[in-house]
Amino acid sequence: MNRALRYATVGVIAVSLLAGGSAAAFAAPQDLHSPKQVVASAPAAATLTAKASATTVKAWEQFRITGVAKGIKAGTKLTVQQKQGTKWVSLPAQTPVNSSGAYSVRVKLGIKGVNQLRMATGSTLSPVVTVTVR
Template identity: 55%
Template sequence: MNNGFRATTAAAVVALSATLVLGATAGAYAATGEQAGQSASAGTRSASAAARPTLTAAPSASSVKAWQEFRITGKAKDVAAGTKLTLQQKQRSKWVSLPATTVVNKSGGYALRVKLGLKGKNELRIAGGQAVSPVVTVTVR
């Protein structure tokens, strides 16, 4: 009977200790998890909002003849000078990089000479520096 009492007491002490340890750990985790989650998400929001790179794009003409040269110009915000930018064209619902590139200048601008031969409406955008410009449409006739 003495061994049975000791075993029951030991089991109760282990269960109570485990409950206290797990409860305290869970409480500490919940408190730090909430605080860390709030500060991390607030820090992420302000950091991503401040450093989110953006590109603009504007064609010099909305309609051109096949193989007629036109320009696409724009500004790059939060993109380092010298960053390579590539012209992309939507082909069969996929964006394809064309062999037309330029770099961001010191003032954050760029310019690109373009010639297109694919007749019809061409959807174009500029990509680079982890940013993509809004889509611009140029009709080739």
């Protein structure tokens, strides 16, 4: 191959690389101008369900909150949160998500009246469950 042809080939490849990346340098001419559809799929949003085993309990009586975590890795710790005034406060009650996505945690409450509770991990929150303490 003579020197002029080599320089011309290198020039065409260099221009193609600068114009459209390495795929354009080696693509067939019909592929250069036919855009391929790129479909990006977002990961499924993580969700938590929650259900209390009792709606009314005595002060410091144990009950359970159970549910299912979808889109959350097994072993991830879930924390019970209680609404106190206008703030959600994390209680010292945690449980891991098992391999099937289920969880169960024992809870005891001493604040009498209607208590709003939820499960949380990161920014994923369950719906609120209400338990009344007598």
